[in-house]
Amino acid sequence: MNVKTTSSAIGKIQKAQPLFWANPGWKPVSECLDTLDLKYKDIVDAEQRLMRFAPLLKKCFPELNERDGIIESELIHCPGLAAKIAEDDGLDGLSNVYVKADHALPVAGSIKARGGIYAVLHFAEKVAIESGLMEEKFDYSQLLEPKFRKLFGEYELSVGSTGNLGLSIGIMGSALGFRVSVHMSIEAKEWKKERLRQRGVNVVEHAFDYTAACVEARRIADANPKIHFIDDENSVELFLGYSVALLRMKKQFAEAGIKVDAEHPVFLYLPCGVGGAPGGITFAARHAFGDSAHCIFIEPVQAPCMTVGLITGKHSDSNIYDFGLTLKTDADGLAVSCPSRFVGKLMEPLLSACITLTDSDMYRYLLAMYETEGMEVEPSSSSACGGPKMLYRTDEGIGFLKNHGLPFNPASATHVIWTTGGLFVPPEQHKAYRDKARNACA
Ligand SMILES: *Cc1c(COP(=O)(O)O)cnc(C)c1O
Numbered sequence: 001m002n003v004k005t006t007s008s009a010i011g012k013i014q015k016a017q018p019l020f021w022a023n024p025g026w027k028p029v030s031e032c033l034d035t036l037d038l039k040y041k042d043i044v045d046a047e048q049r050l051m052r053f054a055p056l057l058k059k060c061f062p063e064l065n066e067r068d069g070i071i072e073s074e075l076i077h078c079p080g081l082a083a084k085i086a087e088d089d090g091l092d093g094l095s096n097v098y099v100k101a102d103h104a105l106p107v108a109g110s111i112k113a114r115g116g117i118y119a120v121l122h123f124a125e126k127v128a129i130e131s132g133l134m135e136e137k138f139d140y141s142q143l144l145e146p147k148f149r150k151l152f153g154e155y156e157l158s159v160g161s162t163g164n165l166g167l168s169i170g171i172m173g174s175a176l177g178f179r180v181s182v183h184m185s186i187e188a189k190e191w192k193k194e195r196l197r198q199r200g201v202n203v204v205e206h207a208f209d210y211t212a213a214c215v216e217a218r219r220i221a222d223a224n225p226k227i228h229f230i231d232d233e234n235s236v237e238l239f240l241g242y243s244v245a246l247l248r249m250k251k252q253f254a255e256a257g258i259k260v261d262a263e264h265p266v267f268l269y270l271p272c273g274v275g276g277a278p279g280g281i282t283f284a285a286r287h288a289f290g291d292s293a294h295c296i297f298i299e300p301v302q303a304p305c306m307t308v309g310l311i312t313g314k315h316s317d318s319n320i321y322d323f324g325l326t327l328k329t330d331a332d333g334l335a336v337s338c339p340s341r342f343v344g345k346l347m348e349p350l351l352s353a354c355i356t357l358t359d360s361d362m363y364r365y366l367l368a369m370y371e372t373e374g375m376e377v378e379p380s381s382s383s384a385c386g387g388p389k390m391l392y393r394t395d396e397g398i399g400f401l402k403n404h405g406l407p408f409n410p411a412s413a414t415h416v417i418w419t420t421g422g423l424f425v426p427p428e429q430h431k432a433y434r435d436k437a438r439n440a441c442a
Contacts, residue, residue: 013325019307019356020353020397023348029290032286035349043284052140054069059144071106071113081097095410101375102420106423111421113168114241114245115241118240119241153177160216161183170196170201191426246284262292266293266294267388267414268418269416269417270295275343275347282350296352297355300358306344333378363379
């Protein structure tokens with residue numbers, strides 16, 4: 001690794017300055033996909049499991065009726081937002097901007113409606129199979145019958161969360177009859193806890209950060225075989241649940257007539273916490289679009305845990321406090337001090353770059369999304385809008401484009417802003433976000 005680039009990146013991290021870091025470990029798909037422990041067939045397997053569960057999901061959640069039990073979001077063309085970002089960030093030609101609207105995913109209201117719900121279903125299927133109660137030609141909506149509810153009720157699902165993961169596990173777990181305990185980190189918003197308590201979920205409040213909340217949850221689960229700990233830092237199920245999005249997005253691209261090839265790359269801007277969600281997407285995007293898809297992780301300047309893990313190569317043995325950072329950010333979904341090693345290792349050859357941005361930029365974009373497209377998102381989501389500026393307007397970003405032989409004009413590429421949460425945020429909280437944004441921008 002280039003020593004000078006690394007020390008300059010670390011300097012910016014320590015000073016909490018926005019950063020574009022090009023991943024020197026990036027490899028073409030021809031050189032890396034076969035070497036990974038997870039394969040394309042694992043994504044397909046996850047998709048098929050979700051298809052099996054679709055009739056059950058439809059019964060549990062009426063909002064899935066029109067989608068036949070499939071939890072999916074729209075790919076929305078956003079010329080208004082593109083024009084606003086182009087103007088404010090000085091990006092002539094930026095026009096092909098799409099929002100992948102996971103902020104509006106039904107059932108859980110965030111991107112966790114993919115990974116979190118999938119992880120619960122995967123476990124429920126395993127318990128059901130092992131019970132011997134599943135007959136041949138089984139319709140999965142039968143899992144809602146009393147004998148299975150009773151079976152699931154013998155188990156407790158446990159999870160550490162900054163808020164949204166807990167919501168998804170709590171909603172799905174309680175719908176099936178599992179007992180659920182959610183260990184909330186100090187960042188978790190009160191309304192998320194309240195929503196869970198209303199569903200009978202045991203909310204355990206911790207006065208420390210996400211990583212520490214997970215340690216505590218894991219400790220309790222290890223001592224009890226009836227507690228299943230859903231381990232966000234190491235879960236293959238969460239990762240694969242997220243990855244399924246790309247199988248579906250490939251179709252959305254085709255329907256929208258979006259061309260993806262070497263001359264027309266696609267940039268995916270992905271908000272990153274512990275790494276599972278953006279990691280699963282990146283893994284599947286490289287399978288779906290090969291070397292024409294460039295995945296870029298977005299983190300707050302005060303919580304760049306994945307960036308730090310990748311730069312140092314230390315992954316979960318690194319943390320942001322060692323760099324003098326505080327973890328203080330209003331992007332609660334991204335407030336993670338220590339990254340997933342499992343995801344970080346997988347990302348080494350797959351990921352194109354990491355960027356960081358300030359909370360004030362996040363708020364600026366949050367307001368822009370509302371004013372141009374009427375979208376109400378969490379600050380974690382709007383952070384993804386910061387991608388193009390760091391890519392095209394920093395020396396490191398331009399160097400990255402040069403090294404990859406990519407066009408310098410933003411008009412030649414498709415830009416996907418992957419929003420991650422927002423639907424369940426109470427209206428008064430959305431308003432408070434906007435008020436804060438307006439004050440910060442004034
Ligand atoms: C969980 C979450 C993310 C990031 O996902 P990780 O798997 O933690 O990297 C981003 N935004 C929101 C709103 C989230 O809830």
